[in-house]
Amino acid sequence: MSEVYAARRARLRERCHAGGSAAALVTRPANVRYLAGASPRGAALLLARHEDILLCQSPPGDQPYEGRLDEALRVQVLSQPSGGDPAVAAADLAQSQGADSLAVEEHHLTVARHRALASVAPRLRLRDLGNAVEQLRVVKDEEEISLLRIGAEIADQALGELLESILVGRTERHLALELERRLVDHGADGPAFPTSVATGPNAGRRGHRPTDRRVEEGDFLSVCLGASYRGYRCELGRTFVIGTSPADWQIQLYDLVFAAQRAGREALVPGVACRDVDRAARQVLEAAGFGEHLTPLTGHGVGLENDEDPQLSPSAMGKLDACVPVTIEPGVHIPGRGGVRIDDTLVVRPEADGGPELLTITTKELLAL
Amino acid sequence: MSEVYAARRARLRERCHAGGSAAALVTRPANVRYLAGASPRGAALLLARHEDILLCQSPPGDQPYEGRLDEALRVQVLSQPSGGDPAVAAADLAQSQGADSLAVEEHHLTVARHRALASVAPRLRLRDLGNAVEQLRVVKDEEEISLLRIGAEIADQALGELLESILVGRTERHLALELERRLVDHGADGPAFPTSVATGPNAGRRGHRPTDRRVEEGDFLSVCLGASYRGYRCELGRTFVIGTSPADWQIQLYDLVFAAQRAGREALVPGVACRDVDRAARQVLEAAGFGEHLTPLTGHGVGLENDEDPQLSPSAMGKLDACVPVTIEPGVHIPGRGGVRIDDTLVVRPEADGGPELLTITTKELLAL
Numbered sequence: 001m002s003e004v005y006a007a008r009r010a011r012l013r014e015r016c017h018a019g020g021s022a023a024a025l026v027t028r029p030a031n032v033r034y035l036a037g038a039s040p041r042g043a044a045l046l047l048a049r050h051e052d053i054l055l056c057q058s059p060p061g062d063q064p065y066e067g068r069l070d071e072a073l074r075v076q077v078l079s080q081p082s083g084g085d086p087a088v089a090a091a092d093l094a095q096s097q098g099a100d101s102l103a104v105e106e107h108h109l110t111v112a113r114h115r116a117l118a119s120v121a122p123r124l125r126l127r128d129l130g131n132a133v134e135q136l137r138v139v140k141d142e143e144e145i146s147l148l149r150i151g152a153e154i155a156d157q158a159l160g161e162l163l164e165s166i167l168v169g170r171t172e173r174h175l176a177l178e179l180e181r182r183l184v185d186h187g188a189d190g191p192a193f194p195t196s197v198a199t200g201p202n203a204g205r206r207g208h209r210p211t212d213r214r215v216e217e218g219d220f221l222s223v224c225l226g227a228s229y230r231g232y233r234c235e236l237g238r239t240f241v242i243g244t245s246p247a248d249w250q251i252q253l254y255d256l257v258f259a260a261q262r263a264g265r266e267a268l269v270p271g272v273a274c275r276d277v278d279r280a281a282r283q284v285l286e287a288a289g290f291g292e293h294l295t296p297l298t299g300h301g302v303g304l305e306n307d308e309d310p311q312l313s314p315s316a317m318g319k320l321d322a323c324v325p326v327t328i329e330p331g332v333h334i335p336g337r338g339g340v341r342i343d344d345t346l347v348v349r350p351e352a353d354g355g356p357e358l359l360t361i362t363t364k365e366l367l368a369l
Numbered sequence: 370m371s372e373v374y375a376a377r378r379a380r381l382r383e384r385c386h387a388g389g390s391a392a393a394l395v396t397r398p399a400n401v402r403y404l405a406g407a408s409p410r411g412a413a414l415l416l417a418r419h420e421d422i423l424l425c426q427s428p429p430g431d432q433p434y435e436g437r438l439d440e441a442l443r444v445q446v447l448s449q450p451s452g453g454d455p456a457v458a459a460a461d462l463a464q465s466q467g468a469d470s471l472a473v474e475e476h477h478l479t480v481a482r483h484r485a486l487a488s489v490a491p492r493l494r495l496r497d498l499g500n501a502v503e504q505l506r507v508v509k510d511e512e513e514i515s516l517l518r519i520g521a522e523i524a525d526q527a528l529g530e531l532l533e534s535i536l537v538g539r540t541e542r543h544l545a546l547e548l549e550r551r552l553v554d555h556g557a558d559g560p561a562f563p564t565s566v567a568t569g570p571n572a573g574r575r576g577h578r579p580t581d582r583r584v585e586e587g588d589f590l591s592v593c594l595g596a597s598y599r600g601y602r603c604e605l606g607r608t609f610v611i612g613t614s615p616a617d618w619q620i621q622l623y624d625l626v627f628a629a630q631r632a633g634r635e636a637l638v639p640g641v642a643c644r645d646v647d648r649a650a651r652q653v654l655e656a657a658g659f660g661e662h663l664t665p666l667t668g669h670g671v672g673l674e675n676d677e678d679p680q681l682s683p684s685a686m687g688k689l690d691a692c693v694p695v696t697i698e699p700g701v702h703i704p705g706r707g708g709v710r711i712d713d714t715l716v717v718r719p720e721a722d723g724g725p726e727l728l729t730i731t732t733k734e735l736l737a738l
Contacts, residue, residue: 106480114480173553181546
């Protein structure tokens, strides 16, 4: 793996040089992990003129789900208890090595930390690295996709087991906790994001935080979960009906959201504009009169973070390349009544390779549980 | 409760005026919650000249553990899907109301967001609010302390139940998940921080992330957990021995850490210097030759965040007042062998009121399980 990380850093270095900076400082944890293999808490990665150095307050751990640090990387552990901020120490080091400018992540560094950097290294011109690392992260390699695939299998298993148990009378919070335990049972590092379980009038709300409401007969039940596997975070969302048979309005609403989600999935071809994928799903719901209640996104990228670039929204710029994993997750929530969300993680693939690769394979038939 | 929040905001406003700013913008989530009762995701609280306004992207929830928003507060929900950054909208509003300066939390705002504020409100002088809200939060009122007390009871219950089950053969990760489930069973919002379970050679490591190592006969087992109850986060840490009887070195190490922790607890009187509390605990361990392996802190404040001011460390400034809840958590970790941590949450109280109030009452005898 060491060559993979070195190659990623080389690509970033090229971009920095093109932008006029000899050195770069990466502090956002997911970006550090992408370039170094692991991101010990508070660590800062310095791409200096001659060498890359990871500065941190405590030595990197050795658990697989914390990531394995690239062994080729020089590590400098700041001495305790004084310690201090690794980013500040990195700026100091860059200046002492003769760098005249340093590109930093202004969307991650706070004003106070940025000032501390400027103060310790007054001869260093601080520039903005911008989202350079996030942009590198958008297209995944097959190793990254295989980690997402395993995470998706774990999420499918956890959800499948839950559906075999009795649900009526249990609270949203307990169901969410049980799903998270099952994720870990099946080998996840942990949940990819806080598991959402929404029942009855809560069903279909994106990012709903589980409450103490209990599952009742006749409820919609919508679940959104994901496994983090070696740092990679997939996402799976389904909606079910509790009881012997769904009501007519439930079937109609479900069919509508299913059609929207399918339209989004089918729009996933290399080169498609992000906003066109969004529109494919969104217009099905708008045509049925639900335009007002829609969430701003109908999907987003996944990887080392759950909610990363690209965004699938009406105002999104850019196109989707092959090997970009995204969620397709339209939903409708009717205040007071509940609603439906259906959410898959897929990888954009050329038609010659079989078209979009579905990672989350739990059925999307409307199950009555 | 509305008066409580209004009074807190009035105190902050006084400080801002004294610092020369007519308006203040609070963005750090725990600070928003302290002043507004709740902190919807991404919300920004503007203390303007005539009125306080909470700006957010989506309406505040209505779950008790998300906090209940002060009803006296004006709420402005930014329209979807364009939305935008509530902090930027707040700066715009402050300028349009004629404010000439705005104090912002430079330790929380990123450089990029700060620039967006400056760009939308060029006539506004942006100043640093610093840790003004964090400082207000240090001394708790009795209502806050009662929430911490309930959280501590929940943590005591969850730990007590775990100790009644069979531990040998189970992994650190499963034990941690079970503790977290029990916290929620007993009414916690959730864990106050990631539950730490450390066995054998891992035992005694502060903030150890649970691994797949299984509990074995003869192990030290150290556990650190906390309940979040209505947003308030207590902390409880204990170390046990697995098996019929502890080894001599285990008893000696346990007695040493126990003595250090007691010394720390007994140092808790109103007016004591933070560093003196740290020294009371630390010097017991140093005298026994463990000076090199100690963590930088032997305790810290708790409240709406798990790890808040004050810090109990050799370089800490300031004194402890009455009604400040802190942890006392010295520990020793011997690489390759394991170690001991003992961690209580206590509230500083005058001697006339009975001295420090212990919130976490699980026994500190060395239990062999």
